[in-house]
Amino acid sequence: MSFHINKLYYGDYGESKNGAADISTNQNNAAEWPLWEVFIRSKQGLDHKHAGSLHAADAAMAIENARDVYTRRMEGVSIWVVESKYIHASNPDEAGALYDPANDKAYRHPTFYDLPEEVKYM
């Protein structure tokens, strides 16, 4: 007896392996708009930060939707969007190998410098 297990990753909507809604090949999702990740720059000079995700038919609509969903309260001056299926993520199973070796290497932290008061956003 064999089971087919659908393993869903962040950004996948009911698809077995194609990543986010691939409307060209999946009939079930023909009516579903793809998922987009939204990055907002809150003010000039800062970097874009992940704000969340939303559905949209294309990039232009994704930016407009992001404007309405994520910048209603003056959160941003610039918006990036990228279709979620193009995001590649690290595998949680490998977390030990990837991150644990840094645990005992305090010397990697730049904590041995005195920062001037004027320097912000460090």
Place this chain on the structure above:
Amino acid sequence: MATMKNEIDFLLHLADNALIIGHRNSEWCGHGPILEQDIAITNIALDYIGQARNFYQHAAVLINQEPTSFGATQTGNDLVLPATEDSLAYLRDVREFKNLLITEIPNGDWAQTTLRLFLLSVFQLQLYTQLLQHSDAQVAAIAEKSIKEMNYHVKWSQDWVLRLGDGTEESKQRMQIAIESIWAYTGELFIQPEFATAACINYADIQTAWNKKVSAVFEEAGLSILSKTFVQKGGAEGMHTEHLGYILAEMQYLQRAYPNSEW
């Protein structure tokens, strides 16, 4: 005196347009085709309610300065002084509302809703742009603030006209049906109301710009404009469709049933 009454009536006309289309768009709240678009149209509704408030507030100031010049526009027991934005929105009756008919017709489907918003907001953007030259600095300031919002309304609704007009067979058909059902209400946009006497206003210019913009978008979307049609008119004079009464009944019920109630 006549000038002041004209300006007040014109402000009420602008405010009523914004309030009623804002109310219509707000009816989509919680019913949008997808969460993101639900938020978008609700934002647009709120933009309009904000514009309505600005125009009503300014109208109220002018009315309270010269209550007599305003009395003539009231049919009787509805004159409430001092006027406030709330009394103007909630305590005037159908015949005193001066909004264009295109703002009050029902939403229909998504195609009709977005097309109506497109046709109206292109008009409003042109009108507000002329109001930047208005001799009353407050009117010019409200117009300037509203133009930013209106640019977005045009962009958003135009995208939907293109998307549906140039989309599937069904979406195109729905957009074409929307054109047929709304077109009769577009002629009224360019009939200069008697009270629109400000020097900066030129309805012929608005119509030229509107025609240019709408035909460009329709051409790109593969939609056809109706060449000739009957013109539904009368909104600015208080002659409305049967739909406005229902809107006001829902909107004004609380203030009518429980005068001066607040929360």
